Amino acid sequence: MQKCRVQVMHRKEVKMSDYRFHLEKYHVGSKLTCPSCKKTRCFVRYVDEEGKIKFPNDVGRCDHENSCGYHYTPKDYFHDNPDEKPSDWKDDTPIIYNKVVNKPAGKPEPITPSLIPIEVMKKSLAKYDTNPFYRYLCGIIGVEETQRIFQLYQVGTGKKWNGCTVFWQIDINGRVRTGKLMGYNPDTGHRIKEPVKQVTWAHSVMGMSDFHLVQCLFGEHLLPLKPAMTVALVESEKTAIIMTHFMPDLLWLSTGGKDGCFNENAVQVLRGRTVILIPDLGGWEKWQKKSQMLKPICKRVIMSDVIEKIATEEQREKGLDVADFFLMKPTAHEILADMIRKNSTIQLLVDTFNLEICEDGEHIRSPSFEGHR
Numbered sequence: 001m002q003k004c005r006v007q008v009m010h011r012k013e014v015k016m017s018d019y020r021f022h023l024e025k026y027h028v029g030s031k032l033t034c035p036s037c038k039k040t041r042c043f044v045r046y047v048d049e050e051g052k053i054k055f056p057n058d059v060g061r062c063d064h065e066n067s068c069g070y071h072y073t074p075k076d077y078f079h080d081n082p083d084e085k086p087s088d089w090k091d092d093t094p095i096i097y098n099k100v101v102n103k104p105a106g107k108p109e110p111i112t113p114s115l116i117p118i119e120v121m122k123k124s125l126a127k128y129d130t131n132p133f134y135r136y137l138c139g140i141i142g143v144e145e146t147q148r149i150f151q152l153y154q155v156g157t158g159k160k161w162n163g164c165t166v167f168w169q170i171d172i173n174g175r176v177r178t179g180k181l182m183g184y185n186p187d188t189g190h191r192i193k194e195p196v197k198q199v200t201w202a203h204s205v206m207g208m209s210d211f212h213l214v215q216c217l218f219g220e221h222l223l224p225l226k227p228a229m230t231v232a233l234v235e236s237e238k239t240a241i242i243m244t245h246f247m248p249d250l251l252w253l254s255t256g257g258k259d260g261c262f263n264e265n266a267v268q269v270l271r272g273r274t275v276i277l278i279p280d281l282g283g284w285e286k287w288q289k290k291s292q293m294l295k296p297i298c299k300r301v302i303m304s305d306v307i308e309k310i311a312t313e314e315q316r317e318k319g320l321d322v323a324d325f326f327l328m329k330p331t332a333h334e335i336l337a338d339m340i341r342k343n344s345t346i347q348l349l350v351d352t353f354n355l356e357i358c359e360d361g362e363h364i365r366s367p368s369f370e371g372h373r
Contacts (some may be wrong), residue, residue, distance in 0.1 A: 004214065011347065013296050019049065020050060021047070021193065022046065022047065023060065024046070024047070024060075030044070031043060031044060032044075032057065032060040032315060034068060035058045035070065036070035036160075036161075036323060037067065037070065037137065038045070038067070039064060040137075043062050043063070043070075046074050055074065056077075057077075058072055058196040058197060059072050059073070059074060060215070064242065069207055071201070071204040072197065072321070076200075085258075113177055113212055113213070114177075114208065114210075114211045114212045114214075115175050115176055115177065116176040116177070116179065116206070116208075117337060118119045118174075118175075118176055120206075121130060121165075121168050121176045121179065122159055123157065125154065125155075126154025126157065128150070130163030131155075131157040132165060132184040132185065132186040133182075133186075133189065133238065133241075134150060134155075134165070135185060135186040136186050136189040137149075137242070140327070149244050149245060151218055152244070153167075153237075153241060153244075154168050154170060155167060155168070155220070156179065158202075158205070158247050160181050160183070160200065160205060162186075163265075164183045165181070165182050165183060166181050167180045167182065167254075169215055169216050169256075170216075170221035171216040174221055177200030177213070177216050179201070179203075179254065180202070181199065181202060182237075183198025183199070183236075189238075201213070203240055215256060216236045217253045217267075217269065218253060218254040218255075218256055219251070219252060219253040229249075229250065229251040230249075230274045230276060231274070231275045231276070232250040232251065232253070233275055233277050234253075234279070234321065234322065235255050235257055235260065235279055235280050236254055236321065239252075239323045240252040240253060242323040243322060244322075250276070258286065258287075262287075263291055263293075264293050267294055270294065270297065271297040271300075272297070272298070274298070274299050274302070275298050275301050275302070276302045276304050277294075277303050278307070278321075278322050280320065281307060281311050281320050282316060283319075288303050307320070307322055310325070320359045
């Protein structure tokens with residue numbers, strides 16, 4: 001009887017050099033000043049093992065995970081700068097990926113997403129006076145409408161950068177996958193990118209180790225509440241929030257960027273829905289290709305090219321989104337605020353007669369006079 005020989009495959013020990021993108025090996029002078037907490041000799045940059053990509057000095061991790069928590073990964077950088085992505089980069093590619101270890105054949109086991117306690121999310125739904133995006137939006141659409149939309153999407157406030165906006169990713173089952181912390185200019189509503197980009201993740205700031213991030217669509221938790229409503233899918237969370245005011249007949253969801261979580265796993269929650277895709281300027285062709293993954297599961301998929309048709313070359317270069325076009329015309333709240341800035345007596349009239357802007361946004365009325373018409 002012949003003996004069967006069993007070949008045992010030993011997995012090669014993975015070293016830092018086996019990864020393409022990794023934190024820089026320590027050497028004298030390698031640790032820099034953290035761009036967030038400003039502490040010296042605690043910030044480690046990410047490097048490209050192949051030497052093809054040179055990341056800016058803010059792409060890295062701070063050693064002070066609890067007190068600072070700054071961690072801007074190559075994946076975050078590529079999401080914010082899609083033109084810099086390597087051609088072989090996939091939407092679901094890990095932050096640091098292995099070049100040499102072969103994956104087993106067959107469909108990989110799905111990663112169980114890590115979660116953030118819902119109490120943490122609920123605690124953040126306050127202190128909006130320090131929330132820069134909230135302050136900006138109040139000047140555009142008013143306090144009551146801003147509060148309504150923030151409550152609808154469960155937008156929070158963080159302590160980072162002396163006050164930031166937290167876009168919580170709450171999945172269709174009401175679980176908090178993570179939160180994206182972003183800094184905004186409260187006067188212009190623009191993201192703060194200088195001297196460093198004010199963007200990070202809640203789980204990084206909280207110092208949650210071994211966190212398995214599996215993103216979901218921003219606003220996904222609203223799907224069960226509005227089962228028959230047509231979904232409008234856009235890139236940024238900010239766009240979804242603003243367009244909910246201007247076009248409330250649609251359910252606005254966000255992928256969190258041109259690539260973001262626009263992948264086969266994340267879009268399964270749109271099964272059976274009518275979906276309108278409205279990418280930022282410059283992203284139409286890419287999203288048209290991605291739309292193919294929606295067609296087998298959605299009732300109807302519509303690629304909107306409205307802003308592509310009306311945009312100027314300057315607007316294309318800026319990569320404007322659909323909300324930018326709606327904001328080009330001053331809202332009634334902006335007009336009233338401008339009038340008050342020019343003549344403070346108008347504020348006295350508003351307060352004295354309890355004046356408020358009508359729902360149609362065209363004129364101001366006094367509710368106390370409604371019964372005397």
